[in-house]
Amino acid sequence: xxxxxxxxxxxxxxxxxxxxxxxxxxxxxxxxxxxxxxxxxxxxxxxxxxxxxxxxxxxxxxxxxxxxxxxxxxxxxxxxxxxxxxxxxxxxxxxxxxxxxxxxxxxxxxxxxxxxxxxxxxxxxxxxxxxxxxxxxxxxxxxxxxxxxxxxxxxxxxxxxxxxxxxxxxxxxxxxxxxxxxxxxxxxxxxxxxxxxxxxxxxxxxxxxxxxxxxxxxxxxxxxxxxxxxxxxxxxxxxxxxxxxxxxxxxxxxxxxxxxxxxxxxxxxxxxxxxxxxxxxxxxxxxxxxxxxxxxxxxxxxxxxxxxxxxxxxxxxxxxxxxxxxxxxxxxxxxxxxxxxxxxxxxxxxxxxxxxxxxxxxxxxxxxxxxxxxxxxxxxxxxxxxxxxxxxxxxxxxxxxxxxxxxxxxxxxxxxxxxxxxxxxxxxxxxxxxxxxxxxxxxxxxxxxxxxxxxxxxxxxxxxxxxxxxxxxxxxxxxxxxxxxxxxxxxxxxxxxxxxxxxxxxxxxxxxxxxxxxxx
Numbered sequence: 001x002x003x004x005x006x007x008x009x010x011x012x013x014x015x016x017x018x019x020x021x022x023x024x025x026x027x028x029x030x031x032x033x034x035x036x037x038x039x040x041x042x043x044x045x046x047x048x049x050x051x052x053x054x055x056x057x058x059x060x061x062x063x064x065x066x067x068x069x070x071x072x073x074x075x076x077x078x079x080x081x082x083x084x085x086x087x088x089x090x091x092x093x094x095x096x097x098x099x100x101x102x103x104x105x106x107x108x109x110x111x112x113x114x115x116x117x118x119x120x121x122x123x124x125x126x127x128x129x130x131x132x133x134x135x136x137x138x139x140x141x142x143x144x145x146x147x148x149x150x151x152x153x154x155x156x157x158x159x160x161x162x163x164x165x166x167x168x169x170x171x172x173x174x175x176x177x178x179x180x181x182x183x184x185x186x187x188x189x190x191x192x193x194x195x196x197x198x199x200x201x202x203x204x205x206x207x208x209x210x211x212x213x214x215x216x217x218x219x220x221x222x223x224x225x226x227x228x229x230x231x232x233x234x235x236x237x238x239x240x241x242x243x244x245x246x247x248x249x250x251x252x253x254x255x256x257x258x259x260x261x262x263x264x265x266x267x268x269x270x271x272x273x274x275x276x277x278x279x280x281x282x283x284x285x286x287x288x289x290x291x292x293x294x295x296x297x298x299x300x301x302x303x304x305x306x307x308x309x310x311x312x313x314x315x316x317x318x319x320x321x322x323x324x325x326x327x328x329x330x331x332x333x334x335x336x337x338x339x340x341x342x343x344x345x346x347x348x349x350x351x352x353x354x355x356x357x358x359x360x361x362x363x364x365x366x367x368x369x370x371x372x373x374x375x376x377x378x379x380x381x382x383x384x385x386x387x388x389x390x391x392x393x394x395x396x397x398x399x400x401x402x403x404x405x406x407x408x409x410x411x412x413x414x415x416x417x418x419x420x421x422x423x424x425x426x427x428x429x430x431x432x433x434x435x436x437x438x439x440x441x442x443x444x445x446x447x448x449x450x451x452x453x454x455x456x457x458x459x460x461x462x463x464x465x466x467x468x469x470x471x472x473x474x475x476x477x478x479x480x481x482x483x484x485x486x487x488x489x490x491x492x493x494x495x496x497x498x499x500x501x502x503x504x505x506x507x508x509x510x511x512x513x514x515x516x517x518x519x520x
Contacts, residue, residue, distance in 0.1 A: 193350050193353045193354070213249075213252050213253070213254055213255070214252065214253045214255060214267055214270050214271060214274070215251060215252055216251045216252060216253060216274065217251070217274065218251060219250060219251060221274060222246050222253070224279050225244070225246065225253065225270075225273075225274075225279060226246065227279065227280070231281060232279050232280065232281065232284065233246070235281040235284045235285070236266070236269070236270065236273075236284055236288075239269075239284055239285055239288040240257075240262055240265055240266040240269060240288055241257065241259065241262050242255055242256065242257035242259075242262050242263055242265075242266040243255075243256040243257060244256075244266075244270075253270065255267055255270070258376055259376060260325075260328035260329050260330075261295060261299070261325055261328050263328070264295055264328050265288065265291045265292050265295050266288075268291040268294065268295065269284070269287045269288045269291040272287050272290075272291065273287055298324070298327075299321055299324035299325055299327065300320065300321060300324055301324070302323070302324035302327045302337065303319075303320035303321055303322070303323040303324030303325075304320055304324075306323050306324070306337060306340070306341055306366065307320060307323070307366070309341060310341065310344045310345070310348075310362050310363075310365075310366050311359065311362065312344075312359060312362055312363045312366060315363075315367075316393035316394060318393055319367065319370060319389065319390070319393050319395075322370045322373040322374070322389065323337065323340070323366065323367070323370060323373075324337075325373040325374075326340060326369065326370070326372060326373055329372050329373060331372070331428075334428065336369055336372050339369065339427050339428065340365070340366050340367075340368065340369050340370075341366065342423075342427040343365040343366070343368060343369075343420070343423040343424050343426075343427050344362045344363075344365035344366040344423075345362070345365070346365065346422075346423035346426055346427060347361040347362055347364060347365035347419050347420060347423045348361050348362040348365070350419050350422065350423065351416075351419060354415065354419075356415060356416070356419075360396075360398065360399070360416065361416060361419055361420075363395075363399060364398075364399050364402040364403065364416055364419075364420050365419075365420055365423055365424075367386065367390055367395070367399065367403060368383075368386065368402065368403050368406050368420050368424060369382065369386065370386045370389055370390070370403075371383060371384070371385030371386030371387075371389065371403075372386075374389075381407065381409050383403060383404055383405070383406055383407045383409045384404055384409050386403045386404075387400045387401075387403040387404035387410075390403050398414060398416055399416075401413065401414060401416075401417055402414065402416045402417040402419075402420045403420075405417040405420075405421070406420045406421050406424050407421075425504070441467070444467050444499070444501065445463040445467050447498070447499055448461075448463040448467060448470050448495065448499070448505070449461045449462065449463050449470070451491060451494050451495055451498065451499075452470050452472045452491055452507075454494075455472075455487060455490065455491060456478070457474050457475055457478040457479040457483075457487070458472055458473070458474055458475075458487075459473045459474060459475050460472075460473045461473070465506075467501070467505070468504070468505055468506065469505065469506040469507075469508060470491075470505065470506075470507055470508065471508045471510060472487070472488075472491060472507065472508065472509045472510065473510050474487065474509060474510070474511045475511075476511050476512060476513045479511055481511065484509045484511045485509075487509050488507045488508075488509040491507045491509070492505075492507045495507070
């Protein structure tokens with residue numbers, strides 16, 4: 001028990017004594033003062049005894065507390081001494097370890113110093129040997145210069161020049177050989193791919209000709225078509241936008257117009273009017289409107305069927321309509337829709353051989369000529385028109401570029417554009433795909449021969465293979481073998497610049513030397 005608690009108990013005892021004194025006095029005031037004082041003395045004595053006891057107990061508790069604290073501090077001191085001893089042992093071990101390492105380092109330093117001294121001695125010996133060798137080389141060089149009659153620098157320049165010339169010659173020969181081998185392999189592979197594409201494409205091809213003549217059941221029908229004062233024919237021409245030519249041709253009416261869709265509407269309307277027999281302005285407008293609806297439906301169905309046949313999806317409905325319109329468009333007698341389908345299949349076959357995206361190649365092949373559907377309405381090349389339409393209706397930049405570049409309106413910058421060019425040339429230039437008039441054919445042959453003979457040194461020129469090859473005969477006195485290759489390139493370039501033709505034209509320059517003598 002602490003000293004403060006002891007003092008508190010003493011104070012309480014004194015207070016209790018005082019309280020007892022007051023009680024006794026009261027009792028004395030009631031009559032028995034002596035007994036009260038005696039009782040008070042007893043109470044005081046008892047209080048003193050209690051206070052002494054409390055004080056002794058407090059002293060004993062204080063001693064116990066002090067002893068316990070002393071014991072705990074001694075235990076902590078012993079533990080601290082033990083830890084200090086452990087740390088001292090560890091430090092001693094570390095010092096011993098460091099001393100050993102220091103000894104090892106000193107030994108290594110001594111060894112390194114020995115090695116350095118040995119290396120320095122070897123370097124000195126090598127330097128002396130190098131000086132001896134340099135002196136020998138100098139002496140040998142002087143002897144060689146005396147024997148060769150030229151200085152070392154001149155000999156070095158001569159050797160370098162000789163080696164450089166030989167290296168350039170060998171490099172040029174190797175480059176030429178590599179180029180020839182690469183060209184041969186590429187040409188062979190390209191021919192194999194093209195041949196395979198043509199062989200694998202076995203679809204039927206029927207060129208649908210543009211209908212320009214409508215047969216009549218009799219010549220009397222011409223009068224009914226013309227109508228009173230020509231009102232029927234004027235109504236037909238106004239409703240369709242197509243000219244009707246009624247002449248002396250027996251039982252036939254000629255339809256004339258540049259728009260193939262309108263021409264088809266006029267043909268269909270006229271056939272229905274002739275079949276029905278009722279020909280008057282009101283009926284004409286009704287039949288023409290019905291024919292326009294049927295043609296639009298046929299156009300949409302043809303476009304959807306074409307996309308289904310090729311296997312491409314996600315094409316904008318307006319582009320599908322443009323594809324269907326190609327059914328009524330021809331190019332040199334070849335139906336453009338059938339041509340587009342053929343190009344799509346050929347692109348797909350060649351793309352599969354080259355391991356590129358087949359569906360993308362088919363898509364570009366099918367859409368490459370959509371500009372021809374509206375080229376009579378919009379000015380410009382059909383390739384550029386088609387590319388603008390494809391861009392407008394959300395086609396990818398690769399497809400747009402392939403459409404724009406398939407006739408060199410843009411420079412081809414992708415494999416896809418080259419594929420579309422090749423497939424377009426295959427489909428249009430293969431035998432029987434297109435027809436041209438006799439006048440156009442003869443003019444093309446004449447232009448080829450005229451271009452061939454326009455160059456100096458050419459003695460004669462002949463267009464053969466239906467205009468797909470020209471053979472140019474040159475004079476051996478005026479044109480050398482090397483000049484003949486340049487002449488072939490110049491003729492081909494002039495043909496490309498001045499003429500329009502399907503496929504390609506081979507220019508074959510022939511130069512020969514003949515030695516003639518007579519034995520008499």
